[in-house]
Amino acid sequence: MANAVVRGLLAVAGLAWALGAQPAAAGENFVAPGSKAAGLTSCVEPTDFMRRNHMEVIKHQRHTVVHKGIRDSKHTLAGCIACHVAPGPDQKPVSVYAEGQFCQRCHAYTAVDVNCFGCHATVPTPPAAGTAAAGDLGAGLVQVPDHGVTAGGERP
Amino acid sequence: MTQEHDKVDGGRRSFIGAAAGLTAATVAPGLILHTVEAAPRSEAVTDKVRWGMLIDTAKCADGCSACVDACDKENGLDLQVKPHGASEAMWDRQRAVWIRKVQVQDNLTGRVTNLPMLCQHCERPPCVDVCPTGASFKRADGIVMVDRHTCIGCRYCMMACPYKARSFIHQVVEEKLTATPRGKGCVESCNLCVQRRDNGETSTACADACAAAGHHAILFGDLKDPNGALSKALASAASRQVREDLNLNTGVRYSSL
Numbered sequence: 146m147a148n149a150v151v152r153g154l155l156a157v158a159g160l161a162w163a164l165g166a167q168p169a170a171a172g173e174n175f176v177a178p179g180s181k182a183a184g185l186t187s188c189v190e191p192t193d194f195m196r197r198n199h200m201e202v203i204k205h206q207r208h209t210v211v212h213k214g215i216r217d218s219k220h221t222l223a224g225c226i227a228c229h230v231a232p233g234p235d236q237k238p239v240s241v242y243a244e245g246q247f248c249q250r251c252h253a254y255t256a257v258d259v260n261c262f263g264c265h266a267t268v269p270t271p272p273a274a275g276t277a278a279a280g281d282l283g284a285g286l287v288q289v290p291d292h293g294v295t296a297g298g299e300r301p
Numbered sequence: 302m303t304q305e306h307d308k309v310d311g312g313r314r315s316f317i318g319a320a321a322g323l324t325a326a327t328v329a330p331g332l333i334l335h336t337v338e339a340a341p342r343s344e345a346v347t348d349k350v351r352w353g354m355l356i357d358t359a360k361c362a363d364g365c366s367a368c369v370d371a372c373d374k375e376n377g378l379d380l381q382v383k384p385h386g387a388s389e390a391m392w393d394r395q396r397a398v399w400i401r402k403v404q405v406q407d408n409l410t411g412r413v414t415n416l417p418m419l420c421q422h423c424e425r426p427p428c429v430d431v432c433p434t435g436a437s438f439k440r441a442d443g444i445v446m447v448d449r450h451t452c453i454g455c456r457y458c459m460m461a462c463p464y465k466a467r468s469f470i471h472q473v474v475e476e477k478l479t480a481t482p483r484g485k486g487c488v489e490s491c492n493l494c495v496q497r498r499d500n501g502e503t504s505t506a507c508a509d510a511c512a513a514a515g516h517h518a519i520l521f522g523d524l525k526d527p528n529g530a531l532s533k534a535l536a537s538a539a540s541r542q543v544r545e546d547l548n549l550n551t552g553v554r555y556s557s558l
Contacts, residue, residue: 211446211450214495214498217341263473263486264483266478270479
């Protein structure tokens with residue numbers, strides 16, 4: 146009996162510790178402070194659905210775009226990045242796949258590795274109007290190349 | 302999931318078709334409505350259009366690189382950097398180029414012709430024939446391109462292309478644009494500014510730049526639209542396919558060649 150209680154307590158403590166490491170536990174999430182998403186209440190689909198199925202959503206989207214030319218969707222990878230990218234201390238957008246940033250942080254936690262950003266820009270380039278990061282760059286935007294991560298999430 | 306989404310609602314299609322017919326009919330006979338507003342596509346591309354070009358080599362100026370520069374800028378190719386330790390000669394051979402300025406000389410007469418050489422968007426593309434993964438494909442609207450999510454970088458297509466139109470990316474791409482992702486290990490080539498096509502714009506970066514430079518050598522348009530500027534130009538002036546002996550029915554044609 147006493148043993149079971151101890152075991153139960155341990156389990157609870159363990160769970161609390163595990164969840165503490167993952168922001169989703171306390172009603173928080175991985176959404177980066179300062180990003181456009183931080184000011185909104187839902188992802189492009191119900192957040193629970195996106196958390197589980199975003200990979201299917203974007204992989205489907207890439208076929209739709211590349212082969213069929215359909216581009217009016219809210220599921221574009223470019224869109225994910227524009228909404229989820231957050232500004233750094235210098236107000237410039239920080240790569241969504243840099244250490245601790247939205248896509249990278251959860252993928253590091255869940256041991257997922259994607260190579261998408263070997264090709265896809267990890268910040269809006271040129272910056273899109275309306276993102277948290279675009280404000281200080283003003284109108285008359287020039288092409289700002291992405292100096293983000295390379296394939297595998299690391300710089301060589 | 303993919304299967305379900307891929308299904309086309311035929312009923313809705315034909316309704317839209319009929320509705321469009323109605324509008325056209327009520328406006329005025331012989332008047333064709335063109336959408337002026339550029340908006341992203343919401344329906345799959347069809348083979349009702351075939352994009353193509355007519356390049357008038359007589360107007361292509363010696364020493365001008367407006368089309369090449371515009372293409373580089375549009376597609377982020379100007380962001381390429383020479384890898385450490387690579388020689389200039391090697392970089393010249395290996396850097397990605399989607400348009401090359403070429404000079405051809407008639408050995409008999411000595412006449413020199415300038416022309417931009419790019420993917421010819423063949424109706425029967427050899428690159429597509431040889432691709433082992435289906436990454437090289439021809440979109441319904443005639444654009445020959447690479448799905449880089451499926452490309453394994455084997456470069457068979459580069460060997461098969463009679464126009465030397467394709468490039469392989471040899472090193473990590475540090476700088477890229479959102480609209481035109483590109484990265485190491487894939488083949489790439491002119492896709493007739495596919496992002497512009499799908500957003501309803503009327504021209505390509507190269508054609509715009511050529512016109513802005515005052516040359517108007519590149520005419521871009523729909524080969525299947527009998528009233529379009531391209532079809533009219535093709536009907537009125539003699540034009541050729543490069544390597545017409547290969548019978549590829551290219552979408553890019555040259556005049557004064």
